[in-house]
Amino acid sequence: xxxxxxxxxxxxxxxxxxxxxxxxxxxxxxxxxxxxxxxxxxxxxxxxxxxxxxxxxxxxxxxxxxxxxxxxxxxxxxxxxxxxxxxxxxxxxxxxxxxxxxxxxxxxxxxxxxxxxxxxxxxxxxxxxxxxxxxxxxxxxxxxxxxxxxxxxxxxxxxxxxxxxxxxxxxxxxxxxxxxxxxxxxxxxxxxxxxxxxxxxxxxxxxxxxxxxxxxxxxxxxxxxxxxxxxxxxxxxxxxxxxxxxxxxxxxxxxxxxxxxxxxxxxxxxxxxxxxxxxxxxxxxxxxxxxxxxxxxxxxxxxxxxxxxxxxxxxxxxxxxxxxxxxxxxxxxxxxxxxxxxxxxxxxxxxxxxxxxxxxxxxxxxxxxxxxxxxxxxxxxxxxxxxxxxxx
Amino acid sequence: xxxxxxxxxxxxxxxxxxxxxxxxxxxxxxxxxxxxxxxxxxxxxxxxxxxxxxxxxxxxxxxxxxxxxxxxxxxxxxxxxxxxxxxxxxxxxxxxxxxxx
Numbered sequence: 001x002x003x004x005x006x007x008x009x010x011x012x013x014x015x016x017x018x019x020x021x022x023x024x025x026x027x028x029x030x031x032x033x034x035x036x037x038x039x040x041x042x043x044x045x046x047x048x049x050x051x052x053x054x055x056x057x058x059x060x061x062x063x064x065x066x067x068x069x070x071x072x073x074x075x076x077x078x079x080x081x082x083x084x085x086x087x088x089x090x091x092x093x094x095x096x097x098x099x100x101x102x103x104x105x106x107x108x109x110x111x112x113x114x115x116x117x118x119x120x121x122x123x124x125x126x127x128x129x130x131x132x133x134x135x136x137x138x139x140x141x142x143x144x145x146x147x148x149x150x151x152x153x154x155x156x157x158x159x160x161x162x163x164x165x166x167x168x169x170x171x172x173x174x175x176x177x178x179x180x181x182x183x184x185x186x187x188x189x190x191x192x193x194x195x196x197x198x199x200x201x202x203x204x205x206x207x208x209x210x211x212x213x214x215x216x217x218x219x220x221x222x223x224x225x226x227x228x229x230x231x232x233x234x235x236x237x238x239x240x241x242x243x244x245x246x247x248x249x250x251x252x253x254x255x256x257x258x259x260x261x262x263x264x265x266x267x268x269x270x271x272x273x274x275x276x277x278x279x280x281x282x283x284x285x286x287x288x289x290x291x292x293x294x295x296x297x298x299x300x301x302x303x304x305x306x307x308x309x310x311x312x313x314x315x316x317x318x319x320x321x322x323x324x325x326x327x328x329x330x331x332x333x334x335x336x337x338x339x340x341x342x343x344x345x346x347x348x349x350x351x352x353x354x355x356x357x358x359x360x361x362x363x364x365x366x367x368x369x370x371x372x373x374x375x376x377x378x379x380x381x382x383x384x385x386x387x388x389x390x391x392x
Numbered sequence: 393x394x395x396x397x398x399x400x401x402x403x404x405x406x407x408x409x410x411x412x413x414x415x416x417x418x419x420x421x422x423x424x425x426x427x428x429x430x431x432x433x434x435x436x437x438x439x440x441x442x443x444x445x446x447x448x449x450x451x452x453x454x455x456x457x458x459x460x461x462x463x464x465x466x467x468x469x470x471x472x473x474x475x476x477x478x479x480x481x482x483x484x485x486x487x488x489x490x491x492x493x
Contacts, residue, residue, distance in 0.1 A: 140483040147451030148458075151417050158418065246414045247447035251475045254482060 043341055058342045062366075064320055066349055069365050071313045073358065078309045085302035092299070096292040103285030110278035113271060129268045136257060143247050150245025157238050164231050171227065174220045178213050185210035343368050393419060397426070403434045404465075409441035412449035420452045427456075428463045435460060440471035450483060457489045468492060 047055060115122040123131075188206035192199035346366040353359040363369070393416035396407040404427050412420075427435045437453070453469070460467045468490040472480055485491060 137482070137484055143447050144450045144454060144483050147447035148454035149451070151414070151448055151451045151455055154414075154417055155421055158421075242414050242448075245448040245451055249446050249450070249475075249479050250444065254475060254478050257482060258478075 043338075043344065054338070055341065058338060059345065060323060062342050062345045062349070064323070065365055066346070066362075067316050067320055069362055071316055073361075074309050074313055078306050081302055082306060085299055089296055089299050092292050092296045096289050096296070099285050099289040099292060103282045103289065106278050106282040106285060110275050110282060113278065114275045125271050126268055129264045132264055133261065136260070147245045147247065150241050153241050154238060154245070157234055157241065160234060161231070164227055164234070167227050168224070171220050171224050174216065174223075178216045178220065181216070182210060182213040185213060342366065395419065395423065397423070399430050399432065402432055403436060404430045404432050405436045405438055407438045407441070410443060412442060412445045412452065414446070414448035417448065417452060420456075424456050424459050427465065428459060433465055434468065435465050436468045436470050438470050439476055440473065442472065442476050443474070445476050445479060450479065450485075453485070454488065466490070 114125055116125055116128055117123075118128075185206050188209065189203055192203035192206055195202065343366050346363070347368055350359050350363050350368070353362060393412050394409045396409075398405045398407075406423055406427070435456075437456070453467075457467045466489075469480065469485065470492045472491070480486075480491060
């Protein structure tokens with residue numbers, strides 16, 4: 001039965017090896033399980049009873065050593081994964097912290113760009129723009145109000161000018177009457193002189209009247225002077241009021257206001273856009289933080305994997321213990337055992353390992369130094385061997 | 393300011409063209425007095441051909457509006473264009489009187 005199995009194995013091995021060298025990495029499990037070996041082919045299939053026992057013992061010994069090697073390998077892989085997982089977890093933690101800080105910074109920025117400090121209060125920029133616009137409108141309203149008061153004031157001045165004109169008319173009238181009085185006094189004086197002695201008293205009266213007329217004349221010209229000065233003063237006031245009431249509201253001035261309005265709107269819009277972008281950025285950071293948190297949780301798979309591998313190792317150890325009890329210490333006592341056979345069998349198993357270091361370590365367990373391994377080790381340096389996995 | 397007026401018994405319309413500025417305050421005062429004397433409810437300043445106005449001009453419009461309120465007639469500004477329209481909007485004259493196209 002053993003013999004026939006071996007014969008079949010020999011046929012299938014060559015195929016498998018051929019595939020291997022073409023760089024195939026995932027053969028079906030069943031093919032790996034049935035793999036025999038070229039080296040084994042050299043050993044005789046015709047065996048006596050004691051030799052069969054020896055062969056079985058050889059196989060058991062290789063099996064035990066292999067399983068022990070595998071347990072060691074599983075242990076070190078588990079450790080390797082644990083180390084890397086914990087360093088990954090650390091990195092993810094610091095990423096999560098950095099991400100949280102980033103989202104905090106972005107949040108602060110989003111607030112800062114939307115507000116401006118006005119007398120220790122934070123005022124939203126949108127309100128500031130409205131304030132500015134309201135202030136401008138208020139300013140225009142006040143200018144218009146001031147102008148209307150100015151125009152009203154000039155109406156009042158116009159009225160005063162009219163009064164002054166009337167006064168001027170009155171003064172003219174006084175002067176006209178005065179001239180007449182003066183003339184009458186002169187006539188009275190002439191008539192008094194004609195009357196001789198009898199008119200002497202009348203002449204005195206006429207002289208007094210003429211003197212009065214002169215005084216009135218002085219007064220009226222004084223009044224005329226003063227009225228002229230008032231008129232000149234009011235003229236000055238009139239031009240001052242004109243300056244107050246007239247504010248240039250030409251196209252250019254309005255355009256300046258329009259530009260200010262457009263610029264303010266542009267500024268506020270841009271600001272809102274920036275705030276929106278920052279908000280999205282903060283959200284992205286928060287999402288990143290959450291994703292990282294989830295990744296950290298998922299990294300705990302390593303702990304479960306470790307426990308399962310430990311379970312597997314414990315089961316293998318138990319199996320080894322059981323088979324050790326069945327054939328205790330037979331390795332030395334049985335005849336027909338062969339180091340060459342064990343090494344040949346181990347070499348075949350070694351071919352299963354595609355990772356050069358693993359293969360070398362396994363072969364070292366059995367004291368094998370194969371030509372293939374030696375050349376593969378040498379090739380490692382040049383990187384041209386088939387151990388693609390090591391290259392990453 | 394160039395001025396032409398129409399009165400049909402119920403509405404007094406003043407066609408004001410050219411520039412309305414401080415120098416026109418005398419003529420404008422007379423116009424407002426005439427409007428009050430016309431004894432109508434509606435007065436319209438037709439401003440289609442008014443090319444520019446300064447703050448004194450705006451002040452005169454405010455005085456006209458005040459006079460209307462005091463004497464029982466309503467003032468409407470009609471057809472303002474260009475700089476005149478902009479400045480009326482900017483000074484929120486729509487809050488003080490009726491403005492139509």
